[in-house]
Amino acid sequence: MEIDHDTEIDRLLGQRLKAARRRHGLTLEALAERSGVSRAMISRIERGESSPTAPLLVRLGSGLGLSLSALLEDGPGAGPLARRDAQPVWRDPASGYLRRNVSPRGTGSGFEIVEVALPAGAEVHLTSASGAPALDQQIWVLDGRLDLTVEGARHDLAAGDCLQMHLRGPIIYRNPGSAPVRYAVILAAGSGAFPGHAA
Template sequence: MEMMDDLELDQRLGARIKALRQSRSLTLDMLAERSGVSRAMISRVERGESSPTAALLDRICAGLGIVLSVLFRDEGHAGPLARRTDQPVWTDPASGYVRRNISPPGTGSGIEIVDVEMPAGGRVLLDAPRSAHRLDQQVWVLAGEMMVTLGGIEHRLAAGDCLQMLLDGPIAYHNPGSVPARYAVVLTTSG
Protein backbone atom coordinates (compact mmCIF):
# COMPACT_ATOMS: atom_id res chain seq x y z
CA MET A 1 0.00 0.00 0.00
CA GLU A 2 1.47 3.31 -0.97
CA MET A 3 2.06 5.81 1.79
CA MET A 4 -0.77 8.29 2.03
CA ASP A 5 -1.08 11.52 3.96
CA ASP A 6 -2.96 11.67 7.26
CA LEU A 7 -6.02 13.35 5.74
CA GLU A 8 -6.38 10.69 3.04
CA LEU A 9 -5.96 7.90 5.61
CA ASP A 10 -8.54 9.52 7.93
CA GLN A 11 -10.98 9.71 5.00
CA ARG A 12 -10.40 6.04 4.08
CA LEU A 13 -10.86 4.94 7.70
CA GLY A 14 -14.02 7.02 7.96
CA ALA A 15 -15.47 5.58 4.77
CA ARG A 16 -14.63 2.05 5.94
CA ILE A 17 -16.30 2.61 9.33
CA LYS A 18 -19.40 4.07 7.67
CA ALA A 19 -19.63 1.16 5.21
CA LEU A 20 -19.25 -1.39 8.03
CA ARG A 21 -21.88 0.42 10.13
CA GLN A 22 -24.33 0.55 7.25
CA SER A 23 -23.71 -3.10 6.30
CA ARG A 24 -24.85 -3.97 9.84
CA SER A 25 -27.94 -1.73 9.51
CA LEU A 26 -26.75 0.40 12.41
CA THR A 27 -27.66 4.07 12.74
CA LEU A 28 -25.16 6.53 14.20
CA ASP A 29 -27.21 6.52 17.40
CA MET A 30 -27.15 2.72 17.61
CA LEU A 31 -23.38 2.58 17.11
CA ALA A 32 -22.91 5.36 19.67
CA GLU A 33 -24.87 3.36 22.23
CA ARG A 34 -23.02 0.10 21.46
CA SER A 35 -19.55 1.69 21.44
CA GLY A 36 -19.76 4.36 24.12
CA VAL A 37 -18.52 6.92 21.57
CA SER A 38 -20.69 9.99 20.97
CA ARG A 39 -22.79 10.18 17.83
CA ALA A 40 -21.06 13.46 16.95
CA MET A 41 -17.58 11.94 17.20
CA ILE A 42 -18.54 8.90 15.11
CA SER A 43 -19.99 11.26 12.49
CA ARG A 44 -16.75 13.31 12.45
CA VAL A 45 -14.68 10.14 12.06
CA GLU A 46 -16.89 8.85 9.24
CA ARG A 47 -16.52 12.16 7.38
CA GLY A 48 -12.73 12.03 7.79
CA GLU A 49 -12.73 15.18 9.91
CA SER A 50 -10.98 13.57 12.88
CA SER A 51 -7.75 11.62 13.31
CA PRO A 52 -9.03 8.87 15.60
CA THR A 53 -6.76 7.36 18.22
CA ALA A 54 -6.26 3.62 18.71
CA ALA A 55 -8.45 3.76 21.83
CA LEU A 56 -11.29 5.48 19.94
CA LEU A 57 -11.05 3.06 16.99
CA ASP A 58 -11.02 0.13 19.43
CA ARG A 59 -14.31 1.32 20.96
CA ILE A 60 -15.91 1.84 17.54
CA CYS A 61 -14.74 -1.61 16.42
CA ALA A 62 -16.19 -3.18 19.57
CA GLY A 63 -19.50 -1.49 18.77
CA LEU A 64 -19.34 -2.91 15.24
CA GLY A 65 -18.41 -6.36 16.56
CA ILE A 66 -15.09 -6.46 14.71
CA VAL A 67 -11.39 -6.40 15.56
CA LEU A 68 -9.27 -3.34 14.78
CA SER A 69 -7.36 -5.01 11.96
CA VAL A 70 -10.60 -5.29 9.91
CA LEU A 71 -10.51 -1.51 9.44
CA PHE A 72 -7.13 -1.72 7.76
CA ARG A 73 -7.76 -4.64 5.41
CA ASP A 74 -7.38 -3.74 1.78
CA GLU A 75 -9.76 -6.23 0.17
CA GLY A 76 -8.67 -4.97 -3.26
CA HIS A 77 -5.42 -6.90 -2.76
CA ALA A 78 -7.09 -10.16 -1.63
CA GLY A 79 -5.11 -13.35 -2.01
CA PRO A 80 -2.64 -15.60 -0.26
CA LEU A 81 0.33 -13.20 -0.53
CA ALA A 82 0.69 -9.79 1.13
CA ARG A 83 3.76 -7.98 -0.15
CA ARG A 84 5.27 -5.50 2.29
CA THR A 85 4.42 -2.63 -0.06
CA ASP A 86 0.73 -3.65 0.07
CA GLN A 87 0.48 -3.99 3.87
CA PRO A 88 -1.58 -1.18 5.41
CA VAL A 89 0.35 1.02 7.86
CA TRP A 90 -1.26 3.35 10.41
CA THR A 91 0.17 5.61 13.12
CA ASP A 92 -1.81 6.29 16.29
CA PRO A 93 -1.88 10.09 16.70
CA ALA A 94 -2.02 9.85 20.51
CA SER A 95 0.83 7.42 21.28
CA GLY A 96 2.83 7.48 18.06
CA TYR A 97 2.74 3.71 17.76
CA VAL A 98 2.88 2.38 14.20
CA ARG A 99 0.89 -0.71 13.24
CA ARG A 100 1.27 -2.70 10.05
CA ASN A 101 -1.27 -5.37 9.05
CA ILE A 102 0.88 -8.28 7.88
CA SER A 103 -1.75 -10.92 7.03
CA PRO A 104 -3.03 -11.29 3.48
CA PRO A 105 -6.66 -10.07 3.30
CA GLY A 106 -9.56 -11.97 1.83
CA THR A 107 -8.25 -15.47 2.49
CA GLY A 108 -10.94 -16.49 4.98
CA SER A 109 -8.31 -17.28 7.60
CA GLY A 110 -9.23 -16.49 11.20
CA ILE A 111 -5.61 -15.58 11.96
CA GLU A 112 -4.37 -11.99 11.92
CA ILE A 113 -0.76 -10.86 12.28
CA VAL A 114 0.08 -7.26 13.13
CA ASP A 115 3.56 -5.73 13.42
CA VAL A 116 3.75 -2.88 15.95
CA GLU A 117 6.47 -0.37 16.78
CA MET A 118 5.89 1.45 20.08
CA PRO A 119 8.01 4.56 20.67
CA ALA A 120 10.00 4.91 23.89
CA GLY A 121 7.58 5.84 26.66
CA GLY A 122 4.59 5.11 24.39
CA ARG A 123 1.37 3.99 26.05
CA VAL A 124 -2.01 2.78 24.75
CA LEU A 125 -5.08 1.70 26.73
CA LEU A 126 -7.71 -0.32 24.88
CA ASP A 127 -10.72 -0.56 27.17
CA ALA A 128 -13.66 -1.35 24.88
CA PRO A 129 -15.98 -4.17 25.97
CA ARG A 130 -15.34 -7.35 23.97
CA SER A 131 -18.54 -9.31 24.49
CA ALA A 132 -19.32 -9.57 20.76
CA HIS A 133 -16.54 -12.03 20.02
CA ARG A 134 -13.84 -14.12 21.61
CA LEU A 135 -10.38 -12.69 20.94
CA ASP A 136 -7.34 -14.86 21.57
CA GLN A 137 -4.07 -13.00 21.19
CA GLN A 138 -0.36 -13.55 21.53
CA VAL A 139 2.17 -10.73 21.83
CA TRP A 140 5.71 -11.63 20.79
CA VAL A 141 8.32 -8.99 21.57
CA LEU A 142 10.91 -8.78 18.78
CA ALA A 143 13.02 -5.88 20.11
CA GLY A 144 13.04 -3.70 23.20
CA GLU A 145 10.69 -4.27 26.11
CA MET A 146 6.97 -3.92 26.79
CA MET A 147 4.66 -3.83 29.78
CA VAL A 148 1.30 -5.43 29.03
CA THR A 149 -1.42 -5.11 31.66
CA LEU A 150 -4.50 -7.32 31.40
CA GLY A 151 -7.05 -7.97 34.11
CA GLY A 152 -5.01 -5.95 36.59
CA ILE A 153 -1.97 -8.17 36.06
CA GLU A 154 1.15 -6.51 34.69
CA HIS A 155 3.50 -8.55 32.47
CA ARG A 156 7.00 -7.26 31.73
CA LEU A 157 8.15 -8.66 28.37
CA ALA A 158 11.68 -8.58 26.96
CA ALA A 159 12.85 -9.40 23.43
CA GLY A 160 11.92 -13.00 22.62
CA ASP A 161 9.14 -13.24 25.24
CA CYS A 162 5.63 -14.20 24.12
CA LEU A 163 2.43 -13.61 26.14
CA GLN A 164 -0.79 -15.45 25.32
CA MET A 165 -4.08 -13.97 26.51
CA LEU A 166 -7.81 -14.03 26.05
CA LEU A 167 -8.92 -10.43 25.66
CA ASP A 168 -12.06 -10.06 27.69
CA GLY A 169 -11.38 -6.70 29.31
CA PRO A 170 -9.16 -3.62 29.19
CA ILE A 171 -5.58 -4.06 28.03
CA ALA A 172 -2.74 -1.57 28.35
CA TYR A 173 0.48 -1.54 26.35
CA HIS A 174 3.44 0.51 27.56
CA ASN A 175 7.04 0.77 26.42
CA PRO A 176 8.98 1.65 29.59
CA GLY A 177 12.31 1.65 27.74
CA SER A 178 14.38 4.44 26.24
CA VAL A 179 14.31 2.93 22.73
CA PRO A 180 11.40 1.91 20.49
CA ALA A 181 9.98 -1.56 21.04
CA ARG A 182 8.81 -3.80 18.23
CA TYR A 183 6.38 -6.66 18.68
CA ALA A 184 4.13 -8.94 16.68
CA VAL A 185 0.50 -9.48 17.63
CA VAL A 186 -1.04 -12.73 16.44
CA LEU A 187 -4.76 -13.03 17.05
CA THR A 188 -7.70 -15.24 16.25
CA THR A 189 -11.38 -14.57 16.66
CA SER A 190 -14.32 -16.87 16.99
CA GLY A 191 -18.03 -16.36 17.43
Protein backbone atom coordinates in the same frame (compact mmCIF):
# COMPACT_ATOMS: atom_id res chain seq x y z
CA MET B 1 2.49 1.53 2.23
CA GLU B 2 2.66 3.76 5.24
CA ILE B 3 -0.43 5.80 5.94
CA ASP B 4 0.24 9.41 6.93
CA HIS B 5 -2.29 11.18 9.12
CA ASP B 6 -3.74 13.73 6.77
CA THR B 7 -7.18 14.72 5.62
CA GLU B 8 -7.26 12.07 2.88
CA ILE B 9 -6.63 9.23 5.33
CA ASP B 10 -9.18 10.64 7.76
CA ARG B 11 -11.68 10.79 4.89
CA LEU B 12 -11.00 7.17 3.88
CA LEU B 13 -11.29 5.91 7.46
CA GLY B 14 -14.56 7.80 7.79
CA GLN B 15 -15.92 6.23 4.62
CA ARG B 16 -14.96 2.72 5.78
CA LEU B 17 -16.55 3.25 9.18
CA LYS B 18 -19.75 4.61 7.67
CA ALA B 19 -19.96 1.75 5.15
CA ALA B 20 -19.42 -0.84 7.91
CA ARG B 21 -22.06 0.80 10.12
CA ARG B 22 -24.57 0.77 7.27
CA ARG B 23 -23.75 -2.86 6.36
CA HIS B 24 -24.66 -3.76 9.93
CA GLY B 25 -27.88 -1.76 9.69
CA LEU B 26 -26.91 0.54 12.56
CA THR B 27 -27.81 4.19 13.06
CA LEU B 28 -25.27 6.59 14.55
CA GLU B 29 -27.19 6.35 17.83
CA ALA B 30 -27.09 2.53 17.82
CA LEU B 31 -23.33 2.43 17.17
CA ALA B 32 -22.78 5.06 19.87
CA GLU B 33 -24.68 2.90 22.35
CA ARG B 34 -22.80 -0.28 21.37
CA SER B 35 -19.33 1.29 21.32
CA GLY B 36 -19.51 3.86 24.10
CA VAL B 37 -18.32 6.54 21.63
CA SER B 38 -20.51 9.61 21.33
CA ARG B 39 -22.78 10.08 18.32
CA ALA B 40 -21.13 13.45 17.64
CA MET B 41 -17.63 11.91 17.56
CA ILE B 42 -18.74 9.08 15.27
CA SER B 43 -20.34 11.64 12.94
CA ARG B 44 -17.12 13.74 12.87
CA ILE B 45 -15.02 10.64 12.08
CA GLU B 46 -17.40 9.53 9.32
CA ARG B 47 -17.19 13.00 7.75
CA GLY B 48 -13.37 12.88 7.89
CA GLU B 49 -13.24 15.82 10.30
CA SER B 50 -11.39 13.98 13.09
CA SER B 51 -8.19 11.86 13.25
CA PRO B 52 -9.34 8.92 15.37
CA THR B 53 -6.90 7.36 17.83
CA ALA B 54 -6.32 3.64 18.26
CA PRO B 55 -8.45 3.38 21.45
CA LEU B 56 -11.35 5.08 19.67
CA LEU B 57 -11.07 2.85 16.59
CA VAL B 58 -10.90 -0.28 18.77
CA ARG B 59 -14.15 0.67 20.53
CA LEU B 60 -15.86 1.46 17.22
CA GLY B 61 -14.57 -1.71 15.56
CA SER B 62 -15.60 -3.93 18.46
CA GLY B 63 -19.02 -2.25 18.45
CA LEU B 64 -19.32 -3.38 14.83
CA GLY B 65 -17.78 -6.82 15.44
CA LEU B 66 -14.75 -5.88 13.33
CA SER B 67 -11.03 -5.95 14.02
CA LEU B 68 -8.96 -2.80 13.71
CA SER B 69 -7.33 -4.43 10.69
CA ALA B 70 -10.69 -4.60 8.92
CA LEU B 71 -11.21 -0.86 9.42
CA LEU B 72 -7.70 -0.02 8.20
CA GLU B 73 -7.52 -2.29 5.13
CA ASP B 74 -7.93 -0.56 1.81
CA GLY B 75 -9.17 -3.06 -0.71
CA PRO B 76 -10.02 -6.67 -1.49
CA GLY B 77 -7.76 -9.55 -0.54
CA ALA B 78 -4.84 -10.21 -2.84
CA GLY B 79 -4.34 -13.93 -2.21
CA PRO B 80 -2.07 -15.99 0.03
CA LEU B 81 1.05 -13.77 -0.24
CA ALA B 82 1.28 -10.31 1.36
CA ARG B 83 4.48 -8.52 0.25
CA ARG B 84 5.85 -6.17 2.91
CA ASP B 85 5.52 -3.06 0.73
CA ALA B 86 1.81 -3.85 0.17
CA GLN B 87 0.92 -4.43 3.84
CA PRO B 88 -1.29 -1.63 5.22
CA VAL B 89 0.49 0.53 7.82
CA TRP B 90 -1.16 3.03 10.15
CA ARG B 91 0.26 5.40 12.79
CA ASP B 92 -1.78 6.27 15.88
CA PRO B 93 -1.91 10.09 16.09
CA ALA B 94 -1.88 10.07 19.90
CA SER B 95 0.90 7.61 20.83
CA GLY B 96 2.85 7.45 17.57
CA TYR B 97 2.71 3.67 17.52
CA LEU B 98 3.05 2.15 14.08
CA ARG B 99 0.79 -0.79 13.21
CA ARG B 100 1.34 -3.07 10.20
CA ASN B 101 -1.28 -5.59 9.02
CA VAL B 102 1.05 -8.47 8.09
CA SER B 103 -1.44 -11.22 7.20
CA PRO B 104 -2.67 -11.68 3.63
CA ARG B 105 -6.27 -10.53 3.24
CA GLY B 106 -9.19 -12.46 1.83
CA THR B 107 -7.77 -15.95 2.40
CA GLY B 108 -10.30 -17.17 4.97
CA SER B 109 -7.48 -17.93 7.42
CA GLY B 110 -8.46 -18.43 11.05
CA PHE B 111 -5.88 -16.01 12.48
CA GLU B 112 -4.36 -12.60 11.91
CA ILE B 113 -0.83 -11.24 12.46
CA VAL B 114 -0.05 -7.61 13.22
CA GLU B 115 3.38 -6.04 13.74
CA VAL B 116 3.62 -3.06 16.08
CA ALA B 117 6.40 -0.58 16.83
CA LEU B 118 5.74 1.38 20.04
CA PRO B 119 7.98 4.44 20.54
CA ALA B 120 10.16 4.86 23.63
CA GLY B 121 8.07 5.96 26.62
CA ALA B 122 4.78 5.60 24.74
CA GLU B 123 1.66 4.12 26.30
CA VAL B 124 -1.60 2.92 24.73
CA HIS B 125 -4.80 2.08 26.68
CA LEU B 126 -7.34 -0.10 24.86
CA THR B 127 -10.82 -1.17 25.86
CA SER B 128 -13.35 -2.99 23.71
CA ALA B 129 -16.96 -1.91 23.47
CA SER B 130 -19.18 -3.38 26.16
CA GLY B 131 -20.53 -6.77 25.16
CA ALA B 132 -17.72 -7.45 22.64
CA PRO B 133 -16.56 -11.09 22.58
CA ALA B 134 -13.36 -12.11 24.38
CA LEU B 135 -10.28 -11.79 22.19
CA ASP B 136 -7.92 -14.76 21.96
CA GLN B 137 -4.46 -13.41 21.17
CA GLN B 138 -0.73 -13.82 21.72
CA ILE B 139 1.87 -11.06 22.08
CA TRP B 140 5.39 -11.98 20.91
CA VAL B 141 8.11 -9.40 21.63
CA LEU B 142 10.61 -9.17 18.76
CA ASP B 143 12.90 -6.34 19.98
CA GLY B 144 13.02 -4.34 23.22
CA ARG B 145 10.85 -4.58 26.34
CA LEU B 146 7.10 -4.30 26.69
CA ASP B 147 5.21 -3.60 29.91
CA LEU B 148 1.77 -5.10 29.42
CA THR B 149 -1.14 -4.81 31.87
CA VAL B 150 -4.04 -7.12 31.05
CA GLU B 151 -7.18 -6.77 33.15
CA GLY B 152 -5.08 -5.52 36.07
CA ALA B 153 -2.31 -8.18 35.81
CA ARG B 154 1.09 -6.73 34.86
CA HIS B 155 3.58 -8.58 32.63
CA ASP B 156 7.14 -7.42 31.89
CA LEU B 157 8.04 -8.94 28.50
CA ALA B 158 11.54 -9.05 26.95
CA ALA B 159 12.63 -9.94 23.42
CA GLY B 160 11.56 -13.49 22.62
CA ASP B 161 8.85 -13.65 25.29
CA CYS B 162 5.32 -14.62 24.20
CA LEU B 163 2.15 -14.08 26.25
CA GLN B 164 -1.18 -15.77 25.44
CA MET B 165 -4.42 -14.30 26.75
CA HIS B 166 -8.18 -14.43 26.41
CA LEU B 167 -8.76 -10.71 26.56
CA ARG B 168 -12.08 -9.65 28.06
CA GLY B 169 -11.22 -6.25 29.50
CA PRO B 170 -8.84 -3.31 29.36
CA ILE B 171 -5.22 -3.63 28.28
CA ILE B 172 -2.32 -1.18 28.58
CA TYR B 173 0.77 -1.36 26.35
CA ARG B 174 3.74 0.63 27.67
CA ASN B 175 7.30 0.92 26.41
CA PRO B 176 9.51 1.59 29.46
CA GLY B 177 12.70 1.71 27.40
CA SER B 178 14.67 4.40 25.59
CA ALA B 179 14.25 2.77 22.17
CA PRO B 180 11.17 1.53 20.28
CA VAL B 181 9.80 -1.89 21.18
CA ARG B 182 8.67 -4.10 18.30
CA TYR B 183 6.22 -6.93 18.81
CA ALA B 184 3.86 -9.18 16.91
CA VAL B 185 0.22 -9.73 17.82
CA ILE B 186 -1.34 -12.98 16.67
CA LEU B 187 -5.10 -13.10 17.12
CA ALA B 188 -8.03 -15.27 16.18
CA ALA B 189 -9.63 -13.80 13.06
CA GLY B 190 -13.12 -12.42 13.47
CA SER B 191 -12.81 -12.11 17.23
CA GLY B 192 -13.62 -8.43 16.89
CA ALA B 193 -10.83 -6.41 18.36
CA PHE B 194 -7.42 -4.68 17.90
CA PRO B 195 -3.39 -5.46 18.33
CA GLY B 196 -3.42 -5.45 21.36
CA HIS B 197 -6.88 -5.75 20.70
CA ALA B 198 -4.29 -5.80 18.15
CA ALA B 199 -2.23 -2.73 19.33
